[in-house]
Amino acid sequence: MKEIEGLDHALEVLRPKWDEFNRHFDSENEKFIALLQQDHDVLGRVLKAHLILEHYLTAFLGQTLGIQDIDSIRLSFAQKADLLPSSGTAASVIKLGIKRLNSIRNKFAHRIDVDIEQLDINAMTEVIHIFRPHAVFGSNLERVEAFMTIAVTFLILPPPDLQDAFAEAFSQVHAYDHDLEQVN
Template sequence: MVADDRKLPDMTAVAARVVELMGGREQVIASMEAEYYAMKARWNKDVLTIGRILRAHLHVEYYLTEFLQHTNPKLGDLDEARITFNQKINLLQSGDRTVELLIPGIRHLNKIRNRLAHNLDATVTEGDATVFLQGMFNAFREAGASGAEKQLSTKPIDVLEEFAEFASSMLHAPSGQHSKAFDQAMKELSGRTETP
């Protein structure tokens, strides 16, 4: 450890000067209490929703990393490279139509996580849910619920979690049977009938 040659001032004198600068003892106490309660209010935010958002983000990032390493084995260890979530999303732009359909939702999940980090607001809005409820995810979500007794949740946080699970599963198995069947269906319904 490098020694700091600067001499610290007398802390009693510093404290006295702070009290003087702030207009007296009562003002110092009032200021400290206000700051404490503001900090406590931020600390006491909705930890359940915060946890759900962070879990969804981490889950998608895990499978995003797995997908990138599986489809691009020459990339090396992405964890070792310490690239950001957004940089990983940019690496997805590979021409894989299925994955491209996930990108807007994955980007939006990252936006929500960043919003949480910058203001500790754990709100997932109807507008957020609308971004997730587009295209492929919504079609699979509705198809999966068809004939089911349980109704689909419309709560935005539930939609966010369902999207995260769906995106993770789509990123997880690019060579699995489900993925091959999905690719076949996409080709057939896009006017191309060749088999994978």
């Protein structure tokens, strides 16, 4: 007794079309190989920037919200970004850039052939121009990493004696989304 029956019949039906199947397979195999050979350095660096930023974002929220075990809540990155204040703090300066970085990471999670140079990183670039005005970057990837570095710096809470100075310095800062409504 055979484990699989009917294969002889299947082969006889497919045999007349075998050359067509092979041409189709070869065409699809070329596409597969092209995807497999995509440069993964950009993907890895975007993912690393996202993971590092999430580490500091989680710590910031845990400290500012007084939640000792914030990881047990299992918030998504987007939910954590939404919890950032939109005004009056250093974190409000980077909120939109953090959301943009998450959007970029999500694009890479769903498509392997993302061209980072074609993506909108204006929310990050604006922050970079303010805090590193003389820095020159050759690519959006370098800008993403530069933003991440600035954002991490803004998420590190200063010692209590410096917190008042930060609070005063950023008391007039407000983050707005693309249609100019204040972000909550």
